[in-house]
Amino acid sequence: MKSTIFTIWMIISSIFIHAQTKDFAKYVNPFIGTGGHGHSFPGATLPYGMVQLSPDTRVDGSWDGCGGYHYSDEFIYGFSHTHLNGTGVSDYGDIMLMPTMSNNSFDQKEYGSKFSHNNEKASAGYYQVLLEKDNINVQLTSTTRVGLHEYTFNKAGDATIILDLNHRDKLLDGIVKVVDDKTVYVYRNSEAWATNQKIFAKIQFNVPLKITSTKNGSIKSKEFNGNEIALAFGKKVKKGEKILVNVTLSTTSFEGTDVNSKELPSFDFAKTKAEAEKAWNKELSKIEVKSTDKEKLTIFYTALYHTMMQPNIAQDVNGNFRGRDDQIHLANNFDYYSVFSLWDTFRAAHPLYTLIEKRRTVDFINTFIKQYEQGGRLPVWELASNETDCMIGYHSVSVIADAMVKGLKGFDYELAFEAAKHSAMLDHLGLKAYKENGFIAIDDEHESVSKTLEYAYDDWCIAQMALILNKQDDYKYFIERSQSWKNLFNQSTKFIQPKKNGAWDSPFEPREVNNNYTEANGWQYTFFVPQDINGMIDFYGGKASFEAKLDQLFNSTSEMTGREQVDVTGLIGQYAQGNEPSHHVAFLYNYIDKPEKTKELIHKILNDFYKNSPDGLIGNEDCGQMSAWYVLASMGIYSVTPGSGIWTTVEPYFDEITVNLEDGTKRIITKDNYKDNQFLGFEFLKDREIKPISEEEKIVTVPVFKNSERAFKDKMTVVLTSQNPNDKIYYSINGKKEQTFKNPISIKETSTIKAYVINGEKKSKTISGTFTKKPNDYAITLHSTYTPQYHAGGPDGLLDGIFGTENWKKGDWQGYFDQDFEAVIDLGKAKSISEVDAHFLQDSRSWIMMPTKMEIYTSTNKEVFKLAGVIEKDANPFNDSIFTDHWKVQFQTQKIQYIKVKIYNYGAFPKGHLAEPFQGKSYIFVDEIIIK
Incomplete structure (x- = not known):
């Protein structure tokens, strides 16, 4: 009996020890993606946590500083508690603290410090750096809602901690309430990408600190208000003395910070760090991979870590959250989240979550539904309960449909369908034309091709939801809309192309990056028909022709034309792994019985474009999408069509992968059994047939x-x-x-x-x-060169009587970059003229500026021109609005045949402008020139 008990005890102990020693967090390298164009950050955070406590080396909102940190930098401005992981737009950086010595200045260059990567470390849930200026060692860790700082002052003197609310994005309104010498409450309402972001914080010091300086107000004040707020707290310290700080966040109120601060009632740094590592190991253990190559393990587990850095919990411990209506609500039976980069993450991150984060997926969808109820539509790119309307589509429906098809429960299917249908039936962002015409043209909306294609995919997802709910009329309507891509497929060129005024836009260059596509070109979007791959193959004339087109994509030159698009990176031919529209394309060979080509390309991408280095991501992390692609592809599965429930398969990158599912079961993937994983995690779907589009349901394409x-x-x-x-x-x-x-x-x-x-x-x-x-028969000769993608139909576009609108991306304006404009207009014969009117546009955030001066010259013989009139205006590069202006030059009536128009470019943008870090030069956008 004793022997049996001892044997059982030994087995249990062995299992317990084995479980305890599974340390996946040791493979996480948070510096991956902090260099190059990854836009990630290295600081301390927990899985899906509210706090992202990290150093800020960038405060100018520059593109490579969107995450607040770039590995090429050597100066830290402070440590703030919210950061975005790999986005292409800058925001966050809330509640910034910075330790220093004997420094009461609120100039960031004064209280900031140089640092070296030699004295910097990061791991899952932990960050450390030595601030060289005052020899201060900083360690950071966190719980879900509380950031914990430990500052070690390596020399004696006056220790100072700066709290600066004017850090990074624009402070609209702020409050600092000093409760006592250990407790401070902070409220910050800021504007950047999210135009109304509200956050509350409770700052607790482990030792008493006095206010030593303020930006505004007396050091004896207990409350500070306004949009210019900074305070310095200090005390004398001995060499080696430590100061610890707890910072608790809430999106709702000061009371919310009191509730959330119970997550971390102490200042025990070692214990908190250990708990953070434990939390990460619990999450990372959901997928176990075996490899003797530690570099590959590091890349894999860092990728998995990046997928778990967002979406972020956005409710208090008691369930209170700030909704899309800016009111406080209670989340019943679900957790409310924020930061949904859906244009990116619907492709791989959310399908991955359905596999290893089923409960959270349901929470995400319940969040979507609440945002629909409170904001009037499903989220597109939601940030801090703000809709940024960044990117395109209504890809919440992809996440919802994928969950419904896979049988996830815990949300209201009928209400989810109502929200999806409502969002698809709106008239904004090109949808009105899309519904009426069966496609979006350049005349209707910019990025017309991409919007048509992505709306069509989303509509297919809604059709799948309708099937599940037995809504046959809705199914028929949306399955027809899902074929809208066919109306942009040019049978002659075999490309999906833009249309203008009902015709194919000409000239068409598939390598050109322009405003007809979203961060891509014709090559990259031609293959975005994930909902109807068989239909796409048919349009090419069969599998052989489709294979030839794919081969051409991957084997053509990587040179692109048109607008410089820094997102389009990681090129194999015209395929771009560095941006999301291409992410499914290498898997399309599977659909034409050429899996060996899929394997060759996928393993090449895994090998070449993901590295264990700061620049180890080939493009923006984009809230986990770039890494989710790696995780799934290396496992040997990918969801080409979220909403179908089907994984396409490829030989896995690792010898053995174990997926630990939430129901306690596990699946082991090997190179021998990977072909069986088409329904991995949802085996019941094997009995569900994906309804193909029938002949009866197929649409007739437009003329x-x-x-x-x-x-x-x-x-x-x-x-x-x-x-x-x-x-x-x-x-x-x-x-x-x-x-x-x-x-x-x-x-x-x-x-x-x-x-x-x-x-x-x-x-x-x-x-x-x-x-x-045309309202005239004039001829025009240009002496300046317009940028090819801003041609407005060529030179005659300046005289055709068709005016451009404030939506310049539709292509009705001529754009001249870094040059003055000059043209000569021939009236055909001598006419009496007294006025020349030109039409300009400004969008300073897109480098487009009003000119500074326009000169009008007249001539009777085209050889001798005389100045007839001048107009000058001051241009404001910090005016962020998009607007047009008519410039009129009036002069005494003259009988002339030729008019010379000279328009002077604004020039380089001044210091402090968004374009200035890029040595930004400006465009002139001119449209109609009217002669009276």
Whole structure:
């Protein structure tokens, strides 16, 4: 009996010791992604925690400083408690503290300090650095809602801790309440990417500190208010003395910080650090990989760590949270989260969460639903309960559909569908044109191709939700919308291309990065039809032709044209691993029975683009998406179509991977069994058939105008074409009687032509094109060179009577970069002229500025020009609004034939402007020139 008990005890002990010694956190290197363009941060945080306590080496909002830190820097301004992981826009940096000695200055360059990477360490839940200026050692760790600082002063003197509320983003309103010499409350309402971010903090010192200096107000004050707030707290210290600080966050109130501070009632740094490591090991143990290559283990577990740094818990311990309506609510039976980079994360991060974070996935969706109820629609890119409307699509529906298909419970399916349908039926961001025409044109909205494609995928997700809920009419409606990509597929070029005025935009260069796509070009978006891969293959003419197109993508030159887009990195041909639109493409070979090509490419990407170094990410981390791709691909699975419930498979990167599921079961993946993982974690889906789009459900594509010109002088011949030889095209001019298109249409006046296709019993959407008769017969000669993607239809676009709007990304403006503008207009014959009017646009955040001066010269012979008039205006580069302005030069009536227009560029942006760190030079955007 004793022997049996001893044996059982030994087994239990062995299991316990084995469990205790599984240290995955030791492989995490938080410095991966802090260099290059990764935009990550190295500081202390817990899985999905509210606190991200990290050093700030960037305060200017520069692109590579979006996370507050860049590995190339050598100066720390302070340590703040909120940071974004790998985003492309700057925000956060709340509640900044900085230890120093004998320094009451509130100049960040004065209280900041140099540091060296030789004296810096980071691990999961921990950060340490030596501040060289005053020889202060800083250690940081955290709980979910509390940041813990330990400052060791290595020389005696007057220790000072700076609290600066004017750190990084714009302080709209702040409060500091001094309770006593150990306790301070802080409120910060700031504006950056999130325009109304509110956060509360409770700061507790382990020793009494006195206020030694303030930016505004008396040191004897107990409360400080306004938008310029900084305080210095201090005491005399001996050499080696430590000061510890607890900073508790809340999004709701000072009372919320009191509730949350119970997470860390002590100042025990070693214990808190150990608990942080324990929390990380618990999360990281959800996926166990075996490898003798420690570099690969470090890259894998750091990637997994990065996927768990957000979304962030955004409620107090008692369930209170600040909603999208800026009111305080109670979360019942779920946790409320924030920071949803959905354009990025729907592709890999959220499918990964459905595998290892089922409960959190349900919480995310309940958060979405609350935001719909409180804000009127599902989140697009939500930050601090603000909708930033950054990026495109309504990809919350992808997350919801994927969870519903996979059978996750705990949220209201009907209410989720209501929210999804409502968000898809709005009229903003190109949706009105998308619903009416079956696609978005350049005329309707910028990034028209990308928006059409991503709306179409999201609509397919809504159709899957409708199927589950047996809403057949909704299914039919959204499955038709999900085929909108077909209306932008050019059968001649085999590219998905932009349309303008009902015609293919010309010239088309698939390598050009321009405003018709979202951070990409025609090559990268042509393959974004994850909801209808078989339909896409059919449009190419079969698997062989589709394979040839994929081969061309990966084997073509990596040179791109058009706008410089720093996000487009990690190129293999025109494939870009460094940005999300490409992330599924290498897996498409699986769908044409060429898995060996998928394996070759995936393993190349894993080997070449992920490294154990600060620049070890090939692009922005983007809230875990870049790393989630690595995690899934190295496991040998990927969700090409979230919402289908199906993983596509590839030979795994590791010999053995164990997935520990939340229900206590586990699945072991090896190179021998990986092909069985199509339904990994959701085996019941094997009995669910993904409903293909039937012949009856397939749409008829719209007709296309063959004419790419929108303006004409005397008359124009308009030709209509369609995709299929059996199509019949019907059209009407200016609302008159419909006719069958048989011969080219001749028009002599400004006309709007509407057209649609009938094929059998099916009818396409109706398109329209407006062809404008020019208000003049003038000719123009440009002496300046416009940027190719801002051509407005060429030189005649300045005289065609078609005016650009404030949405300059639609392509109706001519853009001239870092140069003055000069052109000569030939009136054709001598005419009496007394005024020249030019139309300009400013969007200083996009480097577009009003000119400083316009000069008008006149001539009768094109050889001798005389100055007729000048207009000068002051341009404000710090005006962030987008606006247009008419500049009129009036002069005494002259009979002339030639007019020279000279417009002077604003020049380089001044210090402090967003463009200045990039040595930003400016554009002139000019559109219509009117002569009276």
